[in-house]
Amino acid sequence: MSPARRASARPVGRRKRAKPDPVTAWSRRLARYRPNLARDVLDGLAGAYGRPIWQRRLDPMSELVLTILTQNSADVNAEKAFDALRLAYPSGGEASDTELGAGWGGTGIAALAPPDWAAVEFAPLDELIDVIRPGGLAPQKAPRIQACLRRAREERGEYSLEFLGDLPALEARAWLTAIDGIGRKTASIVLLFCFGMPLMPVDRHVERVSKRIGLIPPKASADDAHELFLALLEPDEMYEGHVNLIQHGRRICHARNPAHEICPVADRCRFIDPKAP
Numbered sequence: 001m002s003p004a005r006r007a008s009a010r011p012v013g014r015r016k017r018a019k020p021d022p023v024t025a026w027s028r029r030l031a032r033y034r035p036n037l038a039r040d041v042l043d044g045l046a047g048a049y050g051r052p053i054w055q056r057r058l059d060p061m062s063e064l065v066l067t068i069l070t071q072n073s074a075d076v077n078a079e080k081a082f083d084a085l086r087l088a089y090p091s092g093g094e095a096s097d098t099e100l101g102a103g104w105g106g107t108g109i110a111a112l113a114p115p116d117w118a119a120v121e122f123a124p125l126d127e128l129i130d131v132i133r134p135g136g137l138a139p140q141k142a143p144r145i146q147a148c149l150r151r152a153r154e155e156r157g158e159y160s161l162e163f164l165g166d167l168p169a170l171e172a173r174a175w176l177t178a179i180d181g182i183g184r185k186t187a188s189i190v191l192l193f194c195f196g197m198p199l200m201p202v203d204r205h206v207e208r209v210s211k212r213i214g215l216i217p218p219k220a221s222a223d224d225a226h227e228l229f230l231a232l233l234e235p236d237e238m239y240e241g242h243v244n245l246i247q248h249g250r251r252i253c254h255a256r257n258p259a260h261e262i263c264p265v266a267d268r269c270r271f272i273d274p275k276a277p
């Protein structure tokens, strides 16, 4: 019998099943061996920090630029750079007091209107670098900010990013991550905080706490972590999960010397007990 005929003679139903993708495999594994883990962690953290209520804090372009300024910098330095940007390129628009909310690590931004975005886009690069220097990594961030403004103007004819709110979450995220220097974390912050989209920004606090508890695998990359959370949490749990995991990382589950003895989720944490349920 020819090889082709032998293959076609293979009994139906004996074909190898395709392996599930790693995200599905991980969430099935958790559901089987550590049931209700994500729910219990959210409830434990809510007991300590409350359940944050979503509220928009900035217009989407301002949120994007502020988030770029926080990349690899302390929030307090990003605030200084964001204030400097609005003072250097004033738009004359209406100033509003903005509360950056739970999970934010700075002290607050000035009550100023968004800057004149055209002036920021067309500012000489060296000048813009000088303006945002207090935020750190200014030579990398200034071109990123100008690239975002250019993309919006060229594609949309304006600097507003409100149109993203009409797109499905993953499509909106893809639009943002197509811009040089904008990754899933930055894009997810903008879409979650401005539109309440069901996306989970994974910063260093979220990543550290989640890996210690065992919500995500210890070797998951930052990009994988973003996808894993979409499978682990319900859409309406993303905001609470993001804010409270950050709060937990800042207040109790520090990078060094985590305060296990007062941790509200210690009974489910694999960092202190490798056999925790």
Ligand code: SF4
Binding pocket: 209, 212, 213, 252, 253, 254, 258, 259, 260, 263, 264, 265, 266, 269, 270, 271, 272
């Ligand atoms: S038990 Fe310790 S390591 Fe685990 S989440 Fe709590 S503080 Fe972090």
